[in-house]
Amino acid sequence: MTRVLIVGAGPAGIRAAEALVEAGLHPVVVDEAARAGGQIYRRPPEGFTRPPDKLYGSEAAKAVALHATFDRLVAGGKVTYLPQRSVMALRAGVAHVLGEARQEVPYDRLILATGATDRLAPVPGWQAGGVYSLGAAQIALKAQGVALGRSIVLAGSGPLLTLLAAQLLEAGAEVAAVLDTAPMRAQLQGGLRMVMARPLVTLRGLRLRAALGRRYHAGVSLTRIETGEAGPTAVHWQDARGSARETSCDMVGLGWHLRADGTLADLAGAAFDWNSAFAQWLPRADPLGRAGTGLYLAGDGVRILGADGAELAGRAAAIACLQDLGLPHPDSASILRRLKRMQRFADGVAQAFPWPAEMIRTLPDTTTVCRCEGISAGDLRATLPLSGPEANRAKSLARVGMGRCQGRYCQLSGAEIIAAAAGLAPRDVGRLRAQPPARPAPIGAWLKAEGTREAE
Structure with missing residues (x-):
């Protein structure tokens, strides 16, 4: 049977898993959280007493339904669920996964539903x-x-x-x-x-x-x-x-607002384009989420459409996967129409709440830009005569983006500062290339013997 790996158990990942199961596949789902739901529908620990309406407000019914769907898939043995694990690297059809121990999860098709981080x-x-x-x-x-x-x-x-x-x-x-x-x-x-x-x-x-x-x-x-x-x-x-x-x-x-988390998409070989409306680099994918051979992207990691849009995008990515496998699949026309409406809403959000580029470009030299490494705006500006206005060279010399967050929180602001000093647009500065491991990891995890394979 074709091995499909889904990374992320938020709205997009759950709906992708559901659609694949309905088609007769048995996907593997890897997620960093202890319980499925993603950030927007994050689940509290077992025994937590606050009811869903207090946790999720007007979205409580959607959250409960999504949680119940995934719980049924797991309880019925329809998916292999690997919680509290992070995909650290992707290479030659194998995901290197780290939880309490290092694992290798082989796959033939990869659906990334990695969501977004704070911008x-x-x-x-x-x-x-x-x-x-x-x-x-x-x-x-x-x-x-x-x-x-x-x-x-x-x-x-x-x-x-x-x-x-x-x-x-x-x-x-x-x-x-x-x-x-x-x-x-x-x-x-x-x-x-x-x-x-x-x-x-x-x-x-x-x-x-x-x-x-x-x-x-x-x-x-x-x-x-x-x-x-x-x-x-x-x-x-x-x-x-x-x-x-x-x-x-x-x-x-x-x-x-949010920044699409494209780290694993980058490691998987996806191309990226600068999106001026959202002021960030976004992975390139077709309307159903295809981003390469056997690679599918869904949710806020590719298009920041919110939880409802992520559910639709998860189904769309699963349909693309099924199409490419030559398996029966639902019609995608209705999903694509709804996704277009979600995109119009998202474009309105981007216009209503713009990225504060001018505020960042005029920061005093003493302002810390990279919290991980303690690098200031002045440090970054002083590097430019040696590095030139290119993000990765500036990173190498100034260390902006080399810390624990690997540029997730400082990359965009660093690009604005470099661009302002060089008289360029942020897109001309380029983007920081993703490097494995995708998350901070203890060195001992990679010095041990080769990890065990799961979900063959």
Whole structure:
């Protein structure tokens, strides 16, 4: 039987697995989390008492249904499920997987449903303890029912900014301010496209925004995060009129929408294109997710369409796989029509909540750009006479992108700084090439004897 490996057990991975099982295949599903669901529908530990409506809000029914679908597949022996494992490398039809032990999982077809990560922009002072990404704050809330501060400031832009603020307030946390760098004019222009594509979803977002009241501020400029020995003490910012403001806090969450996680797609040989609307490099794939021979991409790792779009993309990738295998498959026309509507909505989101390129390009030299390696904007600029305006050469000399995150959080901002100094567009700087291992790994895992093969 054809061996199909699915990486990721979020909405896209689960729906891909379901479609393959319906066609008579037995896929292997590898996921980093302890329980399937992905980030948006992240499941808490067994015995956690908060009900789904508190965890997922208006999306609770979708989350419960998705979880139940995958649980049935696993319980029925229809899939081989490998949780709490990371795919570290891909080579010659073998996935090198690391959990408690190293494993090798062979495959004939590969579906990557790796999702997205936070898209972060540097702010002076953001390297201090107590400054988190929005995604990290949401994980703590969903997985453990924990608010990471007593007085919280959330800053950045994008739907997650509003959603997380609403979720924290619902859980009883104190949110002192929600600082959105997106100008209100951009939000209105993009919002029109959003409401035309998905009116109910847009209206739900507006209701969440209204519930924030005076905590929410649009069109702000972030000046710096003031910190003490125990972490953040205040965020200094300017409102849309240019007036200086200061909000006291003991925790800061940052995030500017999402960044597609294309690390494994890169290692698998996918090509990438610069997407100016989303201000990032995205893997190249056809409408069903084909990105190469035997390679299929689904979900936010290829197109940032949200959870509903990820479910559709997972089914689409499975259909592409079945087509290429010459097996019976569902018709894809309806899915492709719905995906186009999701794309129109996503384009509206990108317009409404733009990446703060100008803020990054004008950062003071003392601002830390790479938190992992402690590299400042000045360090990066000083490297350019030797490296030239090319991302990988600048990485080699300045070490931006060489740390634990491997450039996931500093690559885009580093490119903006290089481009500004060289008078170029960010796309002309290029992108950092992915390197195995895809995640930090103990060296001992690779010094041991060859790992065992699973799911032959």
